Amino acid sequence: MSYDLYFKPRNGLLTEEDFCTYFSDRPNYKCEGSQALYSNEDTGVYFVFEFQSEADDEARGDLPVALNINYFRPSYFIFEAEPEVSAFVKYFDLLVSDPQTEGMGDGEYNAEKLCSGWSSGNEFGYKAILQDEGNRHGISHLPSEKLQEAWRWNLSRSEIQAHVGESKFVPRIMFLNLDGITITAAVWPDGIPVVVTPVDYLCVPRQELAPTHFFQKKKDTTLVSWDIALPILIKHGTQNEDGSISLNYLTPPPDVVKFVKSLPAERRSISGLSADRVLDRELYESSIA
Secondary structure, X not given: OEEEEEEEEOOOOOOHHHHHHHHHOOOOEEEEOOEXXXXXXXXXXXXXXXXXXXXXXXXXOOOOEEEEEEOOOOOOHHHHHHHHHHHHHHHHOEEEEEOOOOOOEEEOOOHHHHHHHHHHHHHHHHHHHHOOHHHOOOOEEEOHHHHHHHHHHHHHHHHHXXXXXXXXXXXXXXXXXXXXXXXXXXXXXXXXXEEEOOOXXXXXXXXXXXXXXXXXXXXXXXXXXXXXXXXXXXXXXEEOOOOOEXXXXXXXXXXXXXXXXXXXXXXXXXXXXXXXXXXXXXXXXXXXX
């Protein structure tokens, strides 16, 4: 199930060459044949624009471009897609055809209706899929506010990284299954200087600071809760207006080294979760009620 929106120029023609040139110059797009695939590795958001000819669909022959955004996805998908759609419409001065129920219809593009239309369809997608109890197995979900906070951080991560330079690492927020519980996490390798925002756990790969076993280092990865790590982060860092903490050293000081080395080996079951499959808890719960 997906949201489909069609576009045509108000005046003149929009050629496939114009289409490919436009998207080739924009970040996070990959042009493959007649498709411009958007995929943001930091946020996990994806969707596709496709240039279509009359041969593709006779009913859509005068609407050369189609947009496809999947349903049954985290609510923030549309927050990232909308600015891209709005920019595309503005650049080529496009009109739209929106076949969705309560959509825009035919005519002028409306960003608010794009968001509300996709969100309504997304909610319907949750209900349609989750009404079958067999489809609920293994579903991961978190509160919408938490998902959107993670998305905002991940969306700005590369900009923050460019601002701080190479002296500090800015990890993205990732999602993990920890003993059957969905959590947020960020990587803090070997206690290196980072700019990190609050998460449930810090994921700490230990190589240089790996614990020793029979006088040999045993490289591993362990998890430490944010609450336990916070005192040492605050001690050696600056808390920013957005709540993130920027560590103020070039190499880990002795107490950070001691802290990282002292963390217990991880015995719990951990697996990574794809961001697009961690759903909004509110939509999940209302769909199975």
